[in-house]
Amino acid sequence: MKKKVLTVDDSRTIRNMLLVTLNNAGFETIQAEDGVEGLEVLEGCNPDVIVTDINMPRLDGFGFIEGVRRNEKYRAVPILVLTTESDAEKKNRARQAGATGWIVKPFDPAKLIDAIERVTA
Amino acid sequence: MDMNEIKEIFFQECEEQLAELESGLLKLNDGDRDPETVNAVFRAVHSIKGGAGAFGLEELVAFAHVFETTLDCVRSNKLEPNQDVLKVMLKSADVLADLVTCSRDGGSVEESRTRGLVKELEALANGEAPPAAEAPKAAKPAAAAPVAKPTDDSGFQPIPFTFDGFGEEEDVIEQFTYEVTFKPTRELYSKGNEAALLLRDLSRLGEMSIACDIDQLPALESIDPEASYFGWKISITTPKSEDEVRAVFEFAEWDCELEVKPSEASADEELPMIPVPFDLSSLDDEPVETVQPQAETAAKASVPEATSSVAKAVNAAVEKKESAAAAAAAAAAQNNPAAAASSAGQTIRVDLDRVDRLINLVGELVINQAMLSQSVVENDTNGTSAVNMGLEELQQLTREIQDSVMAIRAQPVKPVFQRMSRIVREVADMVGKQIRLVTEGENTEVDKTVIDKIAEPLTHMIRNAVDHGIESPEKREAAGKDPEGTIKLSAKHRSGRILIELIDDGGGINRERVKQKAIDNDLISPDANLSDEEIDNLIFAPGFSTADKISDISGRGVGMDVVKRSIQALGGRISISSRPGLGSTFTMSLPLTLAVLDGMVVTVAGQTLVVPLTAIVETLQPEASAIHSFGSNQRLISIRNSFCPLVDVGRILNFRANQANPVDGVALLVESEGGGQRALMVDAIQGQRQVVIKSLEANYTHVPGIAAATILGDGRVALILDVDAVVGASRGQSLKPEMSLAAAG
Numbered sequence: 001m002k003k004k005v006l007t008v009d010d011s012r013t014i015r016n017m018l019l020v021t022l023n024n025a026g027f028e029t030i031q032a033e034d035g036v037e038g039l040e041v042l043e044g045c046n047p048d049v050i051v052t053d054i055n056m057p058r059l060d061g062f063g064f065i066e067g068v069r070r071n072e073k074y075r076a077v078p079i080l081v082l083t084t085e086s087d088a089e090k091k092n093r094a095r096q097a098g099a100t101g102w103i104v105k106p107f108d109p110a111k112l113i114d115a116i117e118r119v120t121a
Numbered sequence: 122m123d124m125n126e127i128k129e130i131f132f133q134e135c136e137e138q139l140a141e142l143e144s145g146l147l148k149l150n151d152g153d154r155d156p157e158t159v160n161a162v163f164r165a166v167h168s169i170k171g172g173a174g175a176f177g178l179e180e181l182v183a184f185a186h187v188f189e190t191t192l193d194c195v196r197s198n199k200l201e202p203n204q205d206v207l208k209v210m211l212k213s214a215d216v217l218a219d220l221v222t223c224s225r226d227g228g229s230v231e232e233s234r235t236r237g238l239v240k241e242l243e244a245l246a247n248g249e250a251p252p253a254a255e256a257p258k259a260a261k262p263a264a265a266a267p268v269a270k271p272t273d274d275s276g277f278q279p280i281p282f283t284f285d286g287f288g289e290e291e292d293v294i295e296q297f298t299y300e301v302t303f304k305p306t307r308e309l310y311s312k313g314n315e316a317a318l319l320l321r322d323l324s325r326l327g328e329m330s331i332a333c334d335i336d337q338l339p340a341l342e343s344i345d346p347e348a349s350y351f352g353w354k355i356s357i358t359t360p361k362s363e364d365e366v367r368a369v370f371e372f373a374e375w376d377c378e379l380e381v382k383p384s385e386a387s388a389d390e391e392l393p394m395i396p397v398p399f400d401l402s403s404l405d406d407e408p409v410e411t412v413q414p415q416a417e418t419a420a421k422a423s424v425p426e427a428t429s430s431v432a433k434a435v436n437a438a439v440e441k442k443e444s445a446a447a448a449a450a451a452a453a454a455q456n457n458p459a460a461a462a463s464s465a466g467q468t469i470r471v472d473l474d475r476v477d478r479l480i481n482l483v484g485e486l487v488i489n490q491a492m493l494s495q496s497v498v499e500n501d502t503n504g505t506s507a508v509n510m511g512l513e514e515l516q517q518l519t520r521e522i523q524d525s526v527m528a529i530r531a532q533p534v535k536p537v538f539q540r541m542s543r544i545v546r547e548v549a550d551m552v553g554k555q556i557r558l559v560t561e562g563e564n565t566e567v568d569k570t571v572i573d574k575i576a577e578p579l580t581h582m583i584r585n586a587v588d589h590g591i592e593s594p595e596k597r598e599a600a601g602k603d604p605e606g607t608i609k610l611s612a613k614h615r616s617g618r619i620l621i622e623l624i625d626d627g628g629g630i631n632r633e634r635v636k637q638k639a640i641d642n643d644l645i646s647p648d649a650n651l652s653d654e655e656i657d658n659l660i661f662a663p664g665f666s667t668a669d670k671i672s673d674i675s676g677r678g679v680g681m682d683v684v685k686r687s688i689q690a691l692g693g694r695i696s697i698s699s700r701p702g703l704g705s706t707f708t709m710s711l712p713l714t715l716a717v718l719d720g721m722v723v724t725v726a727g728q729t730l731v732v733p734l735t736a737i738v739e740t741l742q743p744e745a746s747a748i749h750s751f752g753s754n755q756r757l758i759s760i761r762n763s764f765c766p767l768v769d770v771g772r773i774l775n776f777r778a779n780q781a782n783p784v785d786g787v788a789l790l791v792e793s794e795g796g797g798q799r800a801l802m803v804d805a806i807q808g809q810r811q812v813v814i815k816s817l818e819a820n821y822t823h824v825p826g827i828a829a830a831t832i833l834g835d836g837r838v839a840l841i842l843d844v845d846a847v848v849g850a851s852r853g854q855s856l857k858p859e860m861s862l863a864a865a866g
Contacts, residue, residue: 101372106174
């Protein structure tokens, strides 16, 4: 069975890259453009892993992660933070919000797939 | 979709982000302090950087990074975005835009420009903020960063994880043995990490034996399903370094007790460990599928044979139970994830070619419908048949479809206006003037084909306004004006056209100088008696330039005459009104679309022509007494006590050899260059209708005096008259192909 990945990113470029990379690696991909949409889509898609950006309009990655962790049904889903933020403070915040792991941009398909493999069975 | 297509999307997105960036910065410049505005600006740069990184556009990444760092200071209120700061930022936005363009089209941005701004940005970031700014290169992960100690005060440092060697044959024969002690806390599980997976990853590094510490496992009835009870002790033999072994726990190291040390002697067996064969195969299944009801799993967990996957099973069991409760709702929603996903997006992107094709097809439909109507009318004289009624509805529908389709291609003028603000900044900087650009009605929509074509003339007019219109700060102060000049660019809809106004509060047209220049250039005779309006309009005369010396900025060989002609080529008109000392106003009126045109269908020497309705002021039936001869073959018509030159369209276009008798025809009073009027003589008026414009140049070749062609209801081709060219020809200028902006520039 294909593993399902929910990606949340406001950049069309990155969304497309995620889509291509994940589809090529045999994942089923569902995409949302910001945290608010991410939480909406989450309800229907039951993902095996979530990949999210931090800087997004409406609801940022921190808020989104907290939202997922508050959700009784999906709180155990691994969440990877996809971000260019490399400073300690932002990662720490993401971790406190409940992020499982992170992928430091620039976007690299191999890195992404490896990280997903690490947090999923 | 391949990488090149994604790259194309990236550049498209860059354009949008750059527009967002600029409009945000301009809002800040106007005193907007909404945190969302700052966030949007930050996100724009951040997004560009993110995408650029993915494509390895290092120059772009480096600059975006410095820019982003400074913006972050604004975002965290460490830097007040005052005018000086914003000036640097607006310049940076321009450089960023140039870097994007260079990344796409090749070429390079002057390094001095980039370097200078990087310094300025860094100075801003360091000025009031703690020197948190990283060097641009830090944006790329270092090849081998040191592993963070779990005890770091920040507690969180990036560790690039490399899986080099996974699945590869190792050349290195040297093997190390490490003793790893790993005891997760409950937070590890609550963040979605999983001990079993970490152990699986560890096992991939080499040969390992693992022992589970179950000492803390309480009795079944007091088990907390979400608590962490197990610890593991692993002995692993691997060619990897200690750091690489630690890197396995990169995501988890804050939520566990972890010890990794090189093995000293033989494995110590002081702890009561139960050796467990580490079976990876059980992990290849979906976690949920392997899970049993909670009680059963917990019972299983209490037996000593428990494997490392128990903790996982307990966790997953909880999840399973909860998800079962809501299974029905979830299943319903699951059928339609796409609908849920699309609910947030209000727009779709469509390739422009498709829209163009649709517009062309609808154009054909309009023509076809007109032809059908005409043939039905010819065969159904009383006009009451059901076919006729149906046709009327069809006509209505066709018109509505056409309007709706045109609305698809309609775009706000905003992007063009935004480009102008950059031009104002750059040119004002060059000539040492202080100028503010105010825009109004940016959301006014107009057909994309028109938008694409107004940018160039508008750019030229803006340059002119900055260079010639607005005075130097000293002059302005001497005249009691604000040293900062204002240029206002506004757009609005008016009676089916778009009206663009460019208003400056500069010195206005210097009529003395304009007149003198026109005399010097032989444009007018020294004793010509011209009205103020006529003098103002001299600046549109071919070959006219008021600047005493040709500057870099506006003196590029393109005069206002070319601007005027390119506006006219779009079916538009331009006029100027000026008040000495107070400024000038340029008014452009343009059609909303270049696809259709409201025209008057006329007959000239047996030919059917279409005259754009917008050019016609009024129509009249000349009386013999109103016609006056003037010179050898000129004639004038007197209209309400003024004389207006009469132009025989049939003669000008060489449809006939001799002038027709005006009394037999109809005169169309048209507005022409210079504000004067001309009466165009045609034989008869057939009616008014909307026609679909077909380019003559694209299908045949340019014909002087003819703007385009159309297909009428009876299937015949009719030419659309180029009113200004015909009027120009009547003045003695021969009909010759128009000089285009491109050719002149």
